[in-house]
Amino acid sequence: MSTPFLSVRDLRVHFSTEDGIVKAVDGLSFDLEKGKTLGIVGESGSGKSVTNLAILGLHNRERTALEGEIVLDGQELLTASERTLEKLRGNKMSMIFQDALASLSPYHKIGVQIAETYRKHTGASKKEARDRAIEMLRRVGIPQPETRVDDYPHQFSGGMRQRAMIAMALVCDPELLIADEPTTALDVTVQAQIMDLLKDLQQEFGTAIIFITHDLGVIADIADDVLVMYGGRCVERGTKKQVLSTADHPYTLGLLNSMPSLDGPVDVPLSPIPGSPPSLLNPPSGCRFHPRCAFAEKVAGGLCSTERPTLEVADGRGSACHLTAEQKRELFSDFAATRHN
Numbered sequence: 506m507s508t509p510f511l512s513v514r515d516l517r518v519h520f521s522t523e524d525g526i527v528k529a530v531d532g533l534s535f536d537l538e539k540g541k542t543l544g545i546v547g548e549s550g551s552g553k554s555v556t557n558l559a560i561l562g563l564h565n566r567e568r569t570a571l572e573g574e575i576v577l578d579g580q581e582l583l584t585a586s587e588r589t590l591e592k593l594r595g596n597k598m599s600m601i602f603q604d605a606l607a608s609l610s611p612y613h614k615i616g617v618q619i620a621e622t623y624r625k626h627t628g629a630s631k632k633e634a635r636d637r638a639i640e641m642l643r644r645v646g647i648p649q650p651e652t653r654v655d656d657y658p659h660q661f662s663g664g665m666r667q668r669a670m671i672a673m674a675l676v677c678d679p680e681l682l683i684a685d686e687p688t689t690a691l692d693v694t695v696q697a698q699i700m701d702l703l704k705d706l707q708q709e710f711g712t713a714i715i716f717i718t719h720d721l722g723v724i725a726d727i728a729d730d731v732l733v734m735y736g737g738r739c740v741e742r743g744t745k746k747q748v749l750s751t752a753d754h755p756y757t758l759g760l761l762n763s764m765p766s767l768d769g770p771v772d773v774p775l776s777p778i779p780g781s782p783p784s785l786l787n788p789p790s791g792c793r794f795h796p797r798c799a800f801a802e803k804v805a806g807g808l809c810s811t812e813r814p815t816l817e818v819a820d821g822r823g824s825a826c827h828l829t830a831e832q833k834r835e836l837f838s839d840f841a842a843t844r845h846n
Contacts, residue, residue: 509537510577510680511560511575512574512575513533513534513560514534515534516571516574517570517573518552518564521569525787529555529737530556530559530738531738539680539711539712541714542713542714542730543731544731544745545716545731546733546734548719548735551734552734552737552738552785553734557683557685557715557717559575560575560598560715561600562585596626596677596679597680598679598682598683599675599677599681600683601674601682601685602670602685602687603686605666606659606663610658611659614657615638615655615657615658615669619641622673627677637676639651641672641676645668645671663695667695668702670687671699671702671703680711682715684714684715687699688700689720696723700727716728721760721764724749725745729744730821731749733760736789737785737793738825739825740824740826741756741757741823741824741825742822743822753823753826753833754825755800756794758837759777760778762775762777763776763777780797791808791810791813792814795809800836803836804827814826
């Protein structure tokens with residue numbers, strides 16, 4: 506078996522606060538191959554972004570407890586020095602942030618910001634870096650890049666700013682690209698354009714992509730594999746088709762039932778998950794989803810509230826749930842949602 510390009514093992518990210526320890530990520534493991542896209546999905550506060558900031562080494566190590574193992578192409582990242590991580594960031598691994606307007610400096614021209622990233626990692630001259638910035642703006646679909654390279658972020662529309670962010674993230678041809686909800690604030694037409702752009706660039710460069718979102722519709726469009734997070738833990742893993750067509754965890758089923766359907770009956774109401782995500786300062790014992798789970802009482806002995814379910818994975822497919830396979834088939838059929846492969 507080949508070694509995965511990115512391997513995360515038993516990752517724990519805990520923050521110290523005045524109120525106590527926030528267990529933002531609490532024992533997460535996954536692998537990612539080159540040329541593949543892993544979709545990480547879950548509600549706000551589930552630990553998606555915290556996980557990927559840990560991969561990039563962007564947490565304050567004086568205030569954050571990091572445990573586990575993150576290996577990128579043979580390089581261990583959790584124990585790497587800040588100097589090593591700086592060389593890797595923007596070069597071997599890069600990130601597209603959710604809010605391009607907040608991520609881009611309002612005081613510097615778009616082209617200068619892209620060129621500076623390129624110069625830092627390649628030692629290129631100013632002219633070479635500017636030419637590279639123009640090339641990247643053209644590649645991501647910015648019209649008249651020779652002129653727009655000298656514009657400031659406020660002169661770009663939301664979709665164009667996001668494209669500029671993608672150009673900056675890809676300027677050094679990174680082998681790992683992390684996209685943190687890059688289409689959330691965009692209209693559906695621009696969303697589709699951004700998704701097509703990422704797929705085209707991945708096909709061209711063979712980039713490994715982690716795509717963070719709360720939108721299963723987006724996951725259905727771009728991901729190869731899906732990791733569902735809840736309360737800082739992985740509750741389900743599998744291929745896109747497996748997860749979206751046959752949910753194996755009550756939380757995933759709840760997410761699917763919360764989605765509107767374009768081809769189903771128009772008068773069928775949505776079924777939102779009751780309650781709110783748990784506080785990670787004082788998370789529930791046992792399965793963290795059990796206070797919101799419609800099936801917790803079906804498990805004998807109250808195990809859901811006392812014992813953490815193990816994530817049983819076989820051939821990349823598995824879920825962390827105390828329900829038996831037979832119980833899931835029987836109970837989930839009554840809550841079946843319209844799904845898209």
